[in-house]
Amino acid sequence: MTAQILDGKATAAAIKSDLTARVAALKEKGVTPGLGTILVGDDPGSQKYVVGKHRDCAQVGIASIQRELPATATQEEIEAVVRELNEDPACTGYIVQLPLPRGIDENRILELMDPAKDADGLHPMNLGRLVLNEPAPLPCTPNGVLTLLRQHGVEIKGAEVVVVGRGVTIGRPMPLLLTRRSENATVTQCHTGTRDLASHLRRADIIVAAAGSAHLVRPEDVKPGAAVLDVGVSRNAEGKIVGDVHPGVAEVAGWISPNPGGVGPMTRAQLLVNVVEAAERSVG
Ligand SMILES: Nc1nc2c(c(=O)[nH]1)N[C@@H](CN(C=O)c1ccc(C(=O)N[C@@H](CCC(=O)O)C(=O)O)cc1)CN2
Secondary structure: OOOOOOHHHHHHHHEEEEEEHHHHHHHHOOOOOOOOOEOOOOOOOOHHHHOOOOOOHHHHHHEEEEEEEOOOOHHHHHHHHHHHHHHHHOOEEEEOOOOOOOOOHHHHHHHHHHHHEEEEOOOOOHHHHHHHHOOOOOOOHHHHHHHHHHHHHOOOOOOOOEEEEOOOOOOOOOHHHHOOOOOOOOOEEEOOOOOOOOHHOOOEEEEEEEEOOOEEEEEHHHOOOOOEEEEEOOEOOOOOOOOOEEEHHOOOOOOOOOOOOOOHHHHHHHHHHHHHHHHHHHHH
């Protein structure tokens, strides 16, 4: 058996096509959505992701506002740019590309953002609203995972889901999304402190691997027919992406997301969804 592909590229393209029409409708009402990005430092991966985000904006008609600071930028210098985008009327939503350089207080930066402009859903107020089941912009990667599963008809309701990882962009919020009444999944969260990861993986109908540990999920640990989402990114000596999922898993799983080409494009598409939804809310 070879797993069916959870095609992030094609699903993201369909989302962007829908957004293009919605952005055009907003412009007719005099509103141009504008996505701001704050990139600090010269991490090649982060630079690539930000370039991709602005390429997507151009495709759907969203204006781009780009702010770049050197790796030596101080906390105060980054905070000044956050304040500037909070005030900029052309910037209807923005993100701070994570991770920030060592020594920068990431949480303090996220807290300083205007929650109404938080296009990532990572402001503490928006994460809190998610916990409380209140409407909020949803974190892009977990929402991308859900959309990918839904669009491919993978049953989430009642599924046993194992999330591997506990980072703020996916590991922490993913179980919050999956356990909403609308999804009704049962979630086990695993992390570097989990004693026997394989025993949890073997029971899973859906695995979301977001540990950033190359080939952590091995074929012998996957239940036949399971859906496996490869979110983690490591780079080999040539700078090529190596995911958290061993290639042999494709012979056991029912569904698999490629990496690249799976969850990454979905993360970017969901970001645009958040920007457009915020702009739509602003015109009622
Ligand atoms: N502020 C944020 N920072 C980070 C987030 C986030 O959601 N918000 N998530 C990740 C990185 N990320 C988003 O910024 C991201 C990851 C991957 C991709 C992507 O398009 N990947 C491509 C491959 C690109 C390549 O060749 O390197 C793919 O998977 O096909 C986009 C965005 C951490 N930081």
